[in-house]
Amino acid sequence: MRTDYCGELSPADVGREVKLAGWVNRRRDFGTLTFVDLRDRTGIAQLVFSKGEREVHTLNREDVIAVTGTVARRSEGNVNPGMKTGAIEVHVNALTVLNRSKTPPFLVEGDGSDATEETRLRFRYVDLRRERLQRSLELRHRVFKSTRDFFSDNGFLEIETPFLTKSTPEGARDFLVPSRLTPGSFYALPQSPQLFKQLFMIGGIDRYFQIVKCFRDEDLRSDRQPEFTQLDLEISFPNDKEDVLVILEGAMAHVFRETLGVELDRPFPRVTYTEAISRYGTDKPDLRFGMEICDISEVVANSEFRVFREAIGNGGKVAGILAAGCSSYPRSKIDRLQEIAVSAGAKGMIWLKVEEEVSSPIAKFLSEGELASIREAFSARAGDLILLLAGQGIERPLGELRLAIGREKKPIDDGFGFLWVTDFPLFELDEDGNLTSAHHPFTSPRPEDIPTLEERPLSALSNAYDLVLNGTELGSGSIRIHSRDLQERIFRLLRIGEEEAQERFGFFLRALEYGAPPHGGFALGMDRLVMMMANERSLRDVIAFPKTTTGSCPLTDAPMPVSDAQLGELGLRLNERR
RNA sequence: GGGGGCGUGGUCUAGUCUGGUCUAGGACGCUGGAUUGUCACUCCAGAGAUCGCCGGUUCAAAUCCGGUCGUCCCCGCCA
Numbered sequence: 001m002r003t004d005y006c007g008e009l010s011p012a013d014v015g016r017e018v019k020l021a022g023w024v025n026r027r028r029d030f031g032t033l034t035f036v037d038l039r040d041r042t043g044i045a046q047l048v049f050s051k052g053e054r055e056v057h058t059l060n061r062e063d064v065i066a067v068t069g070t071v072a073r074r075s076e077g078n079v080n081p082g083m084k085t086g087a088i089e090v091h092v093n094a095l096t097v098l099n100r101s102k103t104p105p106f107l108v109e110g111d112g113s114d115a116t117e118e119t120r121l122r123f124r125y126v127d128l129r130r131e132r133l134q135r136s137l138e139l140r141h142r143v144f145k146s147t148r149d150f151f152s153d154n155g156f157l158e159i160e161t162p163f164l165t166k167s168t169p170e171g172a173r174d175f176l177v178p179s180r181l182t183p184g185s186f187y188a189l190p191q192s193p194q195l196f197k198q199l200f201m202i203g204g205i206d207r208y209f210q211i212v213k214c215f216r217d218e219d220l221r222s223d224r225q226p227e228f229t230q231l232d233l234e235i236s237f238p239n240d241k242e243d244v245l246v247i248l249e250g251a252m253a254h255v256f257r258e259t260l261g262v263e264l265d266r267p268f269p270r271v272t273y274t275e276a277i278s279r280y281g282t283d284k285p286d287l288r289f290g291m292e293i294c295d296i297s298e299v300v301a302n303s304e305f306r307v308f309r310e311a312i313g314n315g316g317k318v319a320g321i322l323a324a325g326c327s328s329y330p331r332s333k334i335d336r337l338q339e340i341a342v343s344a345g346a347k348g349m350i351w352l353k354v355e356e357e358v359s360s361p362i363a364k365f366l367s368e369g370e371l372a373s374i375r376e377a378f379s380a381r382a383g384d385l386i387l388l389l390a391g392q393g394i395e396r397p398l399g400e401l402r403l404a405i406g407r408e409k410k411p412i413d414d415g416f417g418f419l420w421v422t423d424f425p426l427f428e429l430d431e432d433g434n435l436t437s438a439h440h441p442f443t444s445p446r447p448e449d450i451p452t453l454e455e456r457p458l459s460a461l462s463n464a465y466d467l468v469l470n471g472t473e474l475g476s477g478s479i480r481i482h483s484r485d486l487q488e489r490i491f492r493l494l495r496i497g498e499e500e501a502q503e504r505f506g507f508f509l510r511a512l513e514y515g516a517p518p519h520g521g522f523a524l525g526m527d528r529l530v531m532m533m534a535n536e537r538s539l540r541d542v543i544a545f546p547k548t549t550t551g552s553c554p555l556t557d558a559p560m561p562v563s564d565a566q567l568g569e570l571g572l573r574l575n576e577r578r
Numbered sequence: 579g580g581g582g583g584c585g586u587g588g589u590c591u592a593g594u595c596u597g598g599u600c601u602a603g604g605a606c607g608c609u610g611g612a613u614u615g616u617c618a619c620u621c622c623a624g625a626g627a628u629c630g631c632c633g634g635u636u637c638a639a640a641u642c643c644g645g646u647c648g649u650c651c652c653c654g655c656c657a
Contacts, residue, residue, distance in 0.1 A: 026617080033614040046617070061607085080617055103608060106589055109618090114590060114606080118649055171657035191657085218656040219579090343653085440657040464657095476657085549650065 002066065007043020009085050013071040018090065020045065021066040021098070023129065024059050025108065038067070038090075039108070041134060046080075046089040048072075055095055062101035062108070062126070068094040117540070122554040124545055136542045139259060140530045144211055146258035147231055147526075150251045151209040156233065158210050161196035163189055168505060171440070172216035175226070183571025189215035192523055195508050197234040198442065198480055201519035202511050209233040211526060220549045222538045223472065223528060227547075231475070234521030241463055241479055244520050245420060248467060248477075252418065260533060264418065268467075272423040281399020283424075286471030287417035289406035293398045295319040296377045296388075305365040307350070311390035320350075320388035321398060322378040323405045327353040327385045334385075340404050341389060346397035350388040354380045403471065416532075419468040426453075426462040427493070434495065439464040441490055443478040444520075450486065457493055467524065469532055477522030484512040 002021045009018070022040035029035075034049040034056045047067060049056040059065065069092035080086030105122075106115035108129045120127040127133060148158065167174045167188035174188035190196075192214050200208045210232045217226060231251075238244055249266050256262040269287065276283050279292045297317040300308045308318050323329075329337075338349040352360040358371045366374075378386050387401055426445050428438045435457055437443065445453060449460035463479035481487045487509060491501045501509065530542040540546035547553055567573060 028616050028619055029613080030616070030619085031613050033616080035616055035619090037617070044617095048615085050614075075615085078615060078617090083617075086617085103588065105607095107607075116585090116590085116649075119589075172655085194657090216656060219654085221656090222651075224656070437657055443657085548648090550648080552648090554649090 005042040006045035064099040066096045142259045150254040156207040156209040161193040178570040202516045229526040231524040236517045268418040270420040281395040284468045316392035318390045323385040341397040344397035344400040352386040354384045421466040426460040475524030479520035482516040
């Protein structure tokens with residue numbers, strides 16, 4: 001049996017006889033003297049074989065061995081300062097080869113950039129031996145543990161909800177599971193435990209949380225997997241949304257303190273949805289850099305310049321951002337920024353380089369006074385670059401410009417900027433012009449908007465809130481509807497008919513009639529949280545066995561066709577085309 | 579559903595634009611040998627590739643064209 005971990009040996013262990021077990025990281029062989037770097041989860045220790053062992057010469061990378069030996073201090077000059085255990089080594093008395101390894105497809109050293117991601121995923125069990133993944137998964141564990149500790153200590157119960165459940169009227173495509181016992185019928189894997197957690201509140205659980213897998217059959221991205229892990233929570237009798245926000249802030253503060261030793265500033269800043277759009281051009285702004293959007297419509301309202309005049313005349317505006325110290329940007333770079341703005345929906349982009357004078361392709365269309373007041377509106381100083389957009393719907397392109405410049409100027413791992421975004425619209429229009437829920441149909445409207453829901457649905461705001469970290473949406477929540485009447489009004493507005501509502505979630509409407517307390521909650525993407533804490537750029541680097549962007553698993557080759565017999569049992573037959 | 583990048587020994591890649599010089603180069607890894615203080619050991623010798631797949635153009639294709647598969651990024655989509 002092993003007595004120690006490789007990476008934990010230190011000069012304090014000198015003289016001890018230890019038993020180690022692990023993988024051969026590397027062998028350096030001098031015939032009668034051989035060094036082997038032995039690796040386990042904690043790190044690497046150098047083994048020294050000098051007693052003419054023959055078997056040591058047969059060791060290859062990733063062979064699994066156990067050794068008995070004595071910890072010795074390395075002589076002066078043989079210390080390796082670049083190695084955690086570089087001051088000691090283990091003089092081996094006995095070697096046992098536990099298992100041989102084929103030559104691995106890639107070396108376990110390094111961060112993985114020496115192999116394609118597909119190869120890494122196909123041999124994930126080798127990739128997992130890397131320090132980078134071991135560190136990410138350990139962080140993931142500690143984040144999960146401290147999350148559970150926090151909610152448990154605050155009176156929350158972790159209770160599981162079913163995976164084999166019913167398709168609910170939410171936004172994403174469902175993963176379906178055919179029922180053998182009821183041929184032709186299907187379970188759906190949950191997109192979230194939304195209705196179940198509301199039923200917990202109706203069931204008097206009062207405070208519920210769960211770290212739980214959710215499933216959404218949509219196209220993938222580097223920050224989106226078909227199955228992902230959420231922190232799901234719900235409380236009864238909240239004092240408005242405040243109770244939920246304070247709990248989440250407490251949870252994040254606890255987790256960051258326990259796992260990274262980082263103290264988060266609380267309360268987190270808040271902006272309303274409307275404010276976020278007008279100041280940052282997005283509903284998930286990255287607050288690590290300023291560069292707020294500056295609306296100069298009033299400044300140029302009477303301008304002779306046609307582009308400005310027409311933009312404002314047509315109900316649009318003129319606004320821009322200040323790229324401080326960027327007046328030396330070459331034309332090619334400015335063109336690239338313009339491309340970003342245009343591909344986000346802008347008609348064009350105007351730039352002004354601020355030096356002693358202001359230079360710009362449009363300078364000749366503007367008066368001295370206008371140039372000066374634009375400069376003043378942005379508080380621009382010599383060396384700055386002003387980027388202007390004009391027209392309608394320019395917020396999003398401005399937001400893209402802001403991101404492009406901000407992320408270039410500042411390192412992306414610069415701290416943790418949490419933010420609440422509140423007061424989202426209750427409804428929005430889909431591409432066919434139909435009303436849909438901006439959050440989900442169980443979100444309550446602000447009380448003052450309830451009387452006018454039917455007359456002015458699009459101006460109703462909701463009791464919904466998003467948590468944003470460094471420009472990434474970490475999660476969202478809301479105070480829910482707990483009255484059947486209001487819930488039915490919402491369904492009617494969404495054109496979900498009485499019959500359809502009954503069939504799809506009549507069970508839930510019925511539950512609302514049996515003493516549903518006021519309640520609200522939140523759901524937070526744990527994979528994304530860990531990704532950001534680990535400073536990784538892909539979810540796949542913080543998930544042990546992730547899927548590729550086409551939803552396949554190179555390790556297991558899932559998904560796979562199944563036999564006709566298996567299909568038959570389920571009462572299924574495939575189309576000819578596939 | 580749409581746009582873009584990539585696919586060459588075990589791994590990563592050069593070569594592809596401008597077809598012939600490629601009998602496909604390099605690095606790492608691997609195999610055999612030498613080596614008592616290495617830690618990216620070193621030295622000597624060696625093996626290893628239907629250039630993702632199918633088809634086309636051409637005297638000639640890793641290279642050009644069409645299709646297809648895989649993978650990555652982005653838009654749509656993801657309450």
